[in-house]
Amino acid sequence: MMEDETFTDISGKTISLDCQSHSSFCREFTVSSPKVSIGKVMVYTCSVWLLAYAAFFITQNTAVLSSAILITLVGMMFHIHFVKVDHESLLVIGSLGIQVSSSYASGREITTFIEMSKIKDIVINEAIYMHQIIYYLCVLLKDPSEPNAVSSVVPLFQSSKPRLNCLVKVYKSCQEILSKSQ
Amino acid sequence: MVLKIFFPQCCNRADSGLLVGRWISGHDSAVVLAVIHYPFIPGQVKQYVQQVGAASGVELSVLGSWSLPKEGQEGMESFLRDLSTIFPQQRWLQIRRQMGKTGFTCEVLNRDQSKTAEEKEEEEVIFVHYEQRKVMLSQLHPIESGDAKTDPPSELRQVFQTVALSQPLFFLDKYDDGPLKSTHWQSEGREASIIVELLKQASVPLCLLLSWLLSTFLSFSSCFFCRIFNFYPLRFLSTKLSTCVQLSYRTEHMKTLSSPKPAAGHSQFMRKANMLVSVLVDVALGVLLMSWLYRDDHITMLANTLVPAADHVAKELDQLLQWLMGAPAGLKMNRALDQVLGRFFLYHIHLWISYIHLMSPFIEGILWYGGLSACLGLSFALSLLSDMVALFTFHIYCFYVYGARLYCLKIYGLSSLWRLFRGKKWNVLRQRVDSCSYDLDQLFIGTLLFTILLFLLPTTALYYLVFTLLRLVVVLFQGVLHLSVDFINSFPLFAVGLRICRSYRLAGTKPSQRQYGGPDLPDSDLQLLPRDSWLALVKKLFVGELIYPWRHKTTKSRLRIQKRGRREERGRDRIGDF
Numbered sequence: 001m002m003e004d005e006t007f008t009d010i011s012g013k014t015i016s017l018d019c020q021s022h023s024s025f026c027r028e029f030t031v032s033s034p035k036v037s038i039g040k041v042m043v044y045t046c047s048v049w050l051l052a053y054a055a056f057f058i059t060q061n062t063a064v065l066s067s068a069i070l071i072t073l074v075g076m077m078f079h080i081h082f083v084k085v086d087h088e089s090l091l092v093i094g095s096l097g098i099q100v101s102s103s104y105a106s107g108r109e110i111t112t113f114i115e116m117s118k119i120k121d122i123v124i125n126e127a128i129y130m131h132q133i134i135y136y137l138c139v140l141l142k143d144p145s146e147p148n149a150v151s152s153v154v155p156l157f158q159s160s161k162p163r164l165n166c167l168v169k170v171y172k173s174c175q176e177i178l179s180k181s182q
Numbered sequence: 183m184v185l186k187i188f189f190p191q192c193c194n195r196a197d198s199g200l201l202v203g204r205w206i207s208g209h210d211s212a213v214v215l216a217v218i219h220y221p222f223i224p225g226q227v228k229q230y231v232q233q234v235g236a237a238s239g240v241e242l243s244v245l246g247s248w249s250l251p252k253e254g255q256e257g258m259e260s261f262l263r264d265l266s267t268i269f270p271q272q273r274w275l276q277i278r279r280q281m282g283k284t285g286f287t288c289e290v291l292n293r294d295q296s297k298t299a300e301e302k303e304e305e306e307v308i309f310v311h312y313e314q315r316k317v318m319l320s321q322l323h324p325i326e327s328g329d330a331k332t333d334p335p336s337e338l339r340q341v342f343q344t345v346a347l348s349q350p351l352f353f354l355d356k357y358d359d360g361p362l363k364s365t366h367w368q369s370e371g372r373e374a375s376i377i378v379e380l381l382k383q384a385s386v387p388l389c390l391l392l393s394w395l396l397s398t399f400l401s402f403s404s405c406f407f408c409r410i411f412n413f414y415p416l417r418f419l420s421t422k423l424s425t426c427v428q429l430s431y432r433t434e435h436m437k438t439l440s441s442p443k444p445a446a447g448h449s450q451f452m453r454k455a456n457m458l459v460s461v462l463v464d465v466a467l468g469v470l471l472m473s474w475l476y477r478d479d480h481i482t483m484l485a486n487t488l489v490p491a492a493d494h495v496a497k498e499l500d501q502l503l504q505w506l507m508g509a510p511a512g513l514k515m516n517r518a519l520d521q522v523l524g525r526f527f528l529y530h531i532h533l534w535i536s537y538i539h540l541m542s543p544f545i546e547g548i549l550w551y552g553g554l555s556a557c558l559g560l561s562f563a564l565s566l567l568s569d570m571v572a573l574f575t576f577h578i579y580c581f582y583v584y585g586a587r588l589y590c591l592k593i594y595g596l597s598s599l600w601r602l603f604r605g606k607k608w609n610v611l612r613q614r615v616d617s618c619s620y621d622l623d624q625l626f627i628g629t630l631l632f633t634i635l636l637f638l639l640p641t642t643a644l645y646y647l648v649f650t651l652l653r654l655v656v657v658l659f660q661g662v663l664h665l666s667v668d669f670i671n672s673f674p675l676f677a678v679g680l681r682i683c684r685s686y687r688l689a690g691t692k693p694s695q696r697q698y699g700g701p702d703l704p705d706s707d708l709q710l711l712p713r714d715s716w717l718a719l720v721k722k723l724f725v726g727e728l729i730y731p732w733r734h735k736t737t738k739s740r741l742r743i744q745k746r747g748r749r750e751e752r753g754r755d756r757i758g759d760f
Binding site for chain 1: 184186306308310336337338
C-alpha cells in the first residue's frame with residue numbers, strides 16, 4: 001500500500017510522506033524534504049564570487065579568487081554531505097524494534113536501531129519554540145529494569161519537521177503495531 | 183506470537199542439511215549458527231552438538247532442517263519431516279529455498295500437534311539475516327554491571343552473546359576429515375594470521391622479561407633513591423616535579439602491561455591495548471624529536487639563545503620595576519613603600535641574574551643529557567621542559583608569592599578593621615559577624631590602622647596585580663605543556679584506530695570512560711580548567727589567596743591547602759579580636 005499526499009513542514013515547504021506496509025507487523029514511513037533549489041545555489045555562489053572579485057580589485061592578489069573558488073566548493077560539499085537531509089525514514093518491526101535513518105543529499109546514511117524492549121511508547125509531543133508551538137513525533141525509551149520511568153526521548157523526523165496531519169498518520173500506523181507487540 | 187529466526191548470511195547458499203543453533207529462552211526466537219550437511223549419522227551429530235555445547239557453554243541444539251535442492255534432487259520433504267522424530271524438539275523449523283529465487287519459506291512444526299503454522303493462531307515469522315563474523319567480533323553483549331541482573335538481558339544481547347561464545351563451533355572447516363561437514367563463516371578455511379599467532383606466542387616470555395626488568399629497576403631505585411628522598415623537602419619536590427610524576431605514571435602502565443595474565447573482559451583488553459599503543463606512539467615521537475635535536479648542533483644553538491633570553495627577561499623585569507617605582511600609569515604611589523618594595527625586588531633580580539650566569543657553562547651539558555630522556559617518550563621531554571621552565575622562572579614565582587602574601591594580609595587586615603569601624607566582630611565559634619562594643623582606645627587604634635592600611639592599598643595592589651599577571655602567563659604555558667602530556671597519556675588511540683578501520687569491533691554499549699580510560703587514571707588527567715570554576719578563581723585572585731597551577735591530584739596538595747587554611751584562620755583571629 002503506497003500513499004503520497006502533499007504535506008507541508010512547519011515553515012510551509014512541501015514535503016512528501018510515503019507509507020509502506022511490508023506486512024501486518026512491519027511498516028516503513030519515509031518523509032522526503034524538498035531538494036536544494038538551484039536559485040539559492042546560484043545566489044550564494046554569485047554573491048561569494050562578487051565579493052571575491054571586489055577583494056581582488058582592491059588587493060590585486062589572485063590568491064583571493066582561488067580561495068573563493070575553494071571555499072565555495074568545500075562549502076557546497078560540506079552542505080550536501082553533512083547538512084542537507086534528503087529523506088528520513090522510520091521502520092517499525094513489531095517485537096524486534098524500530099530503525100530510524102536519515103539520508104543526506106550526498107547519499108550518506110546514518111541509522112539508529114532501537115530494540116523493542118527499550119521502547120516505552122511513540123507519542124506526539126508539543127514544544128514551544130519562540131513564538132510558535134510545534135508538534136514532533138518522538139520515541140519514549142525506558143530502562144528494562146524500570147518499566148515505568150521514561151529514561152530518554154528520541155525525536156523523529158527532526159530535519160523535515162512535518163506538521164500535525166502528517167504526524168497523526170504516522171502515529172496511528174505505529175500504534176497499531178506497537179499495541180500488538182507490547 | 184511472532185517467531186524470530188536469526189539466520190547467518192553465509193548459509194544462504196549452503197547445501198541441504200540440519201540447522202544447529204540455540205533457542206533463546208523467554209523471547210521466542212532462535213539463532214542459527216551452522217548447517218550440518220547430509221550425509222550424517224544422527225548419533226554423531228548429537229554427540230558433536232553436545233561436545234561443542236559443553237566446550238562453549240552455550241545450550242546448542244538441532245533446530246530444524248534446511249533444504250536448498252540442487253538440480254535433480256527431489257522428494258526431500260517427507261525425509262525432512264521424518265528427521266524431526268530423530269531429534270526430538272519442542273519445535274522443528276523447516277526452512278526451504280529454491281536456487282535462483284530469493285524468497286525463503288519457513289514452516290514450524292510443533293511437537294504436540296503436528297499442524298503447520300498457518301492453521302494455528304497466525305504464527306508469523308521474522309527472518310533476520312546477520313553477518314556472522316562481524317556479529318561475533320563486535321562486543322555488544324557484555325553487561326557493564328558485574329552482578330547478575332534480576333531480569334534477563336535483552337534479546338539482541340543474547341543473540342550477540344550466543345554467536346560470540348560459539349567459537350568452538352566454527353573451528354570445523356571443510357578441510358577437516360571428520361565425519362561431519364558443516365557450513366558457517368569459517369568453513370572455507372580457518373582464519374588466522376601468522377603475525378598474530380607469533381605475537382601471541384612471543385608475548386608471554388616478553389611479558390616475563392619486562393616484569394623482571396621492571397622489578398629490578400624499581401628495587402634499585404627504591405633502595406637508592408629512597409635513602410635520598412626520605413627527607414621531607416626532597417620528597418615534596420619529587421611530587422611537584424612533573425618528570426617524576428610522569429615517571430611513576432609510566433611505571434604503573436608498564437606494570438599493568440607486563441602482567442602475563444591475559445586480559446579479563448573486553449574493557450580490560452581495550453585499556454591494555456590503548457596503553458600499549460600510547461606508549462609506542464610516545465616513544466616513536468620521542469625518537470623523532472631526538473633525531474631532530476641531535477642533528478646540526480641544534481642543542482648548542484638552543485643553549486646559546488637561552489642565557490641571553492634569561493638576561494633579556496631580567497632586564498625587562500628591571501625596567502618594569504623602575505616604572506612601578508615612578509608614577510605608573512599616572513597613579514600616585516606612596517613613595518616610601520614603593521621604594522622599599524621596588525628595591526627588594528630589584529635585589530632579587532640581581533641575585534637571579536648572577537645565578538644564571540653561574541649556571542651558563544653547564545646549560546649545554548644539561549640540555550644534552552636532558553634531551554636523552556626523550557628516548558623514553560615525548561611526554562618525558564615535555565615534562566622535562568615544563569620543569570625547566572618552572573626552574574628558570576622561579577624568581578617570578580617568588581615575586582608572586584611575596585606580592586600575594588602582602589596583599590592577602592592587607593585585605594584581611596582591612597576587612598577585620600572595617601568590621602571594627604562599624605562596631606562588629608567576626609565570631610569564630612559561630613562563623614558569623616556579631617556586633618561588639620569596643621572600648622574607646624580600641625576604636626581609636628583600630629581606626630588609625632585602618633586608615634594607614636587603606637591608603638597603602640593602591641601600592642600593594644599594583645605590585646600584586648603586575649606579578650600575578652606574570653605568574654599567570656608562566657602558569658598558562660606550563661599548563662599547555664601539561665595538557666599535551668596528559669593528552670598523550672590518556673588519548674585512546676587504539677580505540678580510535680579500531681573505530682576507523684573495523685568499526686564493528688567497537689559496537690558496544692555507550693562508550694563510557696570505564697571502557698577506555700579506566701578508573702585508575704588520576705582525575706585531573708583531562709581537566710582543561712583549574713579545579714574550581716572561573717568565578718572561584720577570580721574570587722581567589724581578588725582576595726589574594728595563592729593559586730596553584732595544574733597538577734596531578736596528590737594528598738600532599740590537599741594537606742597543604744588545609745594547613746594554609748588553618749594558618750589563615752589563626753591570622754584572622756589575631757587581627758580580629760582586639
